[in-house]
Amino acid sequence: MRVVFGVDTYSRGDGISRVVDTTAIELKRLGHQVIVVCGKHDGRLNGTKIVAGYHQSLSQSSIRKSAEIVKRCDPDFFYSHYYPMDIVGAIVMSEGVPHIMHWHGIAGLTIRKSPGSAIGWTRANAGAFIGCHKSAQVLSISEFAADYLINRFHLQESRISVIGNPIDTEKFSPPEYPEKPHMCRKILSVAGITPIKGQLQLVKVAEKLRAMGKVFSMTIAGMVKPGGLEYFESIKAYISNHHLEDVVTLTGTISEKDLIGLYKTCDIFAFGSSWESFGLPVAEAMACGKPVVGFDVASLPELVQDGITGFLVPRGNLDVFADRLEHLIANPERCLKMGARGRAEIVTRFSVKEYTNRLTDQIRDCLT
Numbered sequence: 001m002r003v004v005f006g007v008d009t010y011s012r013g014d015g016i017s018r019v020v021d022t023t024a025i026e027l028k029r030l031g032h033q034v035i036v037v038c039g040k041h042d043g044r045l046n047g048t049k050i051v052a053g054y055h056q057s058l059s060q061s062s063i064r065k066s067a068e069i070v071k072r073c074d075p076d077f078f079y080s081h082y083y084p085m086d087i088v089g090a091i092v093m094s095e096g097v098p099h100i101m102h103w104h105g106i107a108g109l110t111i112r113k114s115p116g117s118a119i120g121w122t123r124a125n126a127g128a129f130i131g132c133h134k135s136a137q138v139l140s141i142s143e144f145a146a147d148y149l150i151n152r153f154h155l156q157e158s159r160i161s162v163i164g165n166p167i168d169t170e171k172f173s174p175p176e177y178p179e180k181p182h183m184c185r186k187i188l189s190v191a192g193i194t195p196i197k198g199q200l201q202l203v204k205v206a207e208k209l210r211a212m213g214k215v216f217s218m219t220i221a222g223m224v225k226p227g228g229l230e231y232f233e234s235i236k237a238y239i240s241n242h243h244l245e246d247v248v249t250l251t252g253t254i255s256e257k258d259l260i261g262l263y264k265t266c267d268i269f270a271f272g273s274s275w276e277s278f279g280l281p282v283a284e285a286m287a288c289g290k291p292v293v294g295f296d297v298a299s300l301p302e303l304v305q306d307g308i309t310g311f312l313v314p315r316g317n318l319d320v321f322a323d324r325l326e327h328l329i330a331n332p333e334r335c336l337k338m339g340a341r342g343r344a345e346i347v348t349r350f351s352v353k354e355y356t357n358r359l360t361d362q363i364r365d366c367l368t
Helices: 015-029 063-073 085-094 115-133 143-152 199-211 229-241 256-265 280-287 318-330 332-350 352-367
Strands: 002-010 033-041 049-051 077-081 099-103 137-140 160-162 186-190 217-221 248-252 268-271 292-295 310-313
Touching: 002 015, 002 063, 002 085, 015 033, 015 077, 015 280, 015 352, 033 063, 063 085, 077 085, 077 352, 085 099, 085 115, 099 115, 099 143, 099 352, 115 143, 137 143, 137 352, 143 160, 186 199, 186 256, 186 280, 199 217, 199 229, 199 318, 217 256, 229 248, 268 280, 268 318, 280 292, 280 332, 292 318, 310 318, 318 332, 332 352
Parallel strands: 002 033, 002 077, 033 049, 077 099, 099 137, 137 160, 186 217, 186 268, 217 248, 268 292, 292 310
Antiparallel strands: none
16 A cells, blocks of 8 residues: 655654654555655655645645645545645645544634734644545544534544554553652653643642652753744743743753653653643653643643542643642652552553554545
């Protein structure tokens, strides 16, 4: 089977790109021919790439060139991942190439006063609307994201299958633990630096933990997203003004090797996001056997079972967030048990093998 993926930017630091790369590698291993069409790439991912060109002024791949490349590849189906590849999918679908759309969800809360962010959100929504109605099937990463398609885009529920995202549970795996539980003092958070991801909230939680007299460290990892520089500077200023340098570390962009190392060596994963259509870092942390503390919003309850694999906190309640972290710091045995349950959950639901089995089943249904 010949599969062509479409993704705007093919970059190791991007969650959508990691999903594409993981899936492409597995399909190739199973004997399928896989090509990734993208506007640009950073050279750090493994898939066979064809670059369609990137409009810097529009901050997007060339739709016309991408569609031409997809048709020349003559695939059994085109697998689009986010704007503008969903529009490319609609174009090639009208010319006889089956289009399957992978729905990653849209963070409507990212619209702020910036005209650029509003324009980007509007065109991404328009592209998703066109793409989902001009596809053979839509594969959604969560029930929460699927509800958006049903309620906002009026897509028939029968056209949507919830498939999740693939997690390489061999790469993202627990470290070798000592026989006896050690102190749970290392807190990690991973996400792109932007207000919706809530890193400043986590810094304020760290301040509360220090006021409780707790011994801990908090590492916040992630690249500064476009438009997020002012927010990043505000986080650094808060850390400096409140003398939190001894407990909070900002790493900035890190390699995948270093990311996996942080997952393995932390004790607790903290997630301050107020909107998630899936929560890839949460799933990766759980795959590494870490309990998660996050807000009870959007898709997070589909990943984290409150009191079993971590804790879900009422949105914006930093006092409860700090209390839950304090509980885990003080109870290393519960940390390990929650982490083990979370690991088992991810392996069962989202391992590359399980994900690819669901994906190939969906493809067969679409092509027959």
